[in-house]
Amino acid sequence: GDFEAATRIHQHLLAWSGLPEKSRQKAHLELVKDYIAAGLHDRAEAMLRDMISDNSNAEALALLQQIYQAEKDWEKAAAVARKRLKALSGRDSAEEVGQISRALSHYYCAMAEDAIRQGAATAVDDWLHKAVELDAENLRAVMLVARRYLAEQPDYSLNMLVSLSKAQPAFTMEILPLLGEVFDALPESVDHIAILKDLAEHTQSSTAEIALAENLAVRDAEAAKVVLREAISRRSTLRLLVAALKLESTQPSLQPLVDALATLRDERPTYHCRHCGFSGRKLHWLCPSCEQWGTIAPIRSTQGD
Secondary structure, three states: OOHHHHHHHHHHHHHOOOOOHHHHHHHHHHHHHHHHHOOOHHHHHHHHHHHOOOOOOHHHHHHHHHHHHHOOOHHHHHHHHHHHHHHHOOOOOHHHHHHHHHHHHHHHHHHHHHHHHHOOHHHHHHHHHHHHHHOOOOHHHHHHHHHHOOOOOHHHHHHHHHHHHHHOHHHHHHHHHHHHHHHHHOOOOOOHHHHHHHHHHHHOOHHHHHHHHHHHHOOOHHHHHHHHHHHHHHOOOHHHHHHHHHHHOOOHHHHHHHHHHHHHHHHOOOEEEOOOOOEEOOOOOEOOOOOOEOOEEEOOOOOOO
């Protein structure tokens, strides 16, 4: 953790005229890492640019991408990621290619979000097309596309979100709020109940079961109770129990029990990283621990997803 001491050591190594070239390159990279750890990105970038003039130094390119990513300079990060993919072309490096492709897909999503804020519709479509093309399972990209066409083609957005939810059931809890906006944009003749019922059956998601019950309760409270009872009999979760108690109970004496269960539900982690095991209560596109893109997912547990 003593970056100043580490920097001095690596600088002394580089100043030694007898240092072999291979060791010199390693010392250069370690000094770059020192600067990155200390937040001195400009110095690190300048050193890396001297090392990758021919794009042959894979580790230097990876570190340069890391710098641009930390600075949220998505266009430069994307350019380096593309160089890395090109350098890996034809090699047996599927895992590394997958990691870089996922990162690049998220860079395009970030650029699309910037274009949305600027009102540049053409750029939005271009970035989103590239994001989905690189990673068709990128939840962020697919949801951005669905939102992009929500007003103009709500049927298209509906089909995208339903397909995404069925393909990645754990993420149904993230998809449902946007699906609710799609329902509002669709004609009243569309049967929201039937769509939610089909989704709940396919995903076994507590959130989908609750959404179905809440929509049913508007016109048939007893049917909503039946939905939650049956859901609990299949897979009992805290989320379902809290929803069922709120719907079933009219007795004030039971409110402390409902509150206690809700507290238990809210105190546990909701998401975890499939790469390093990091857990928390917020969905991050980039894991704060291992800095891998697209590895955070909802936890399917007794808490209820």
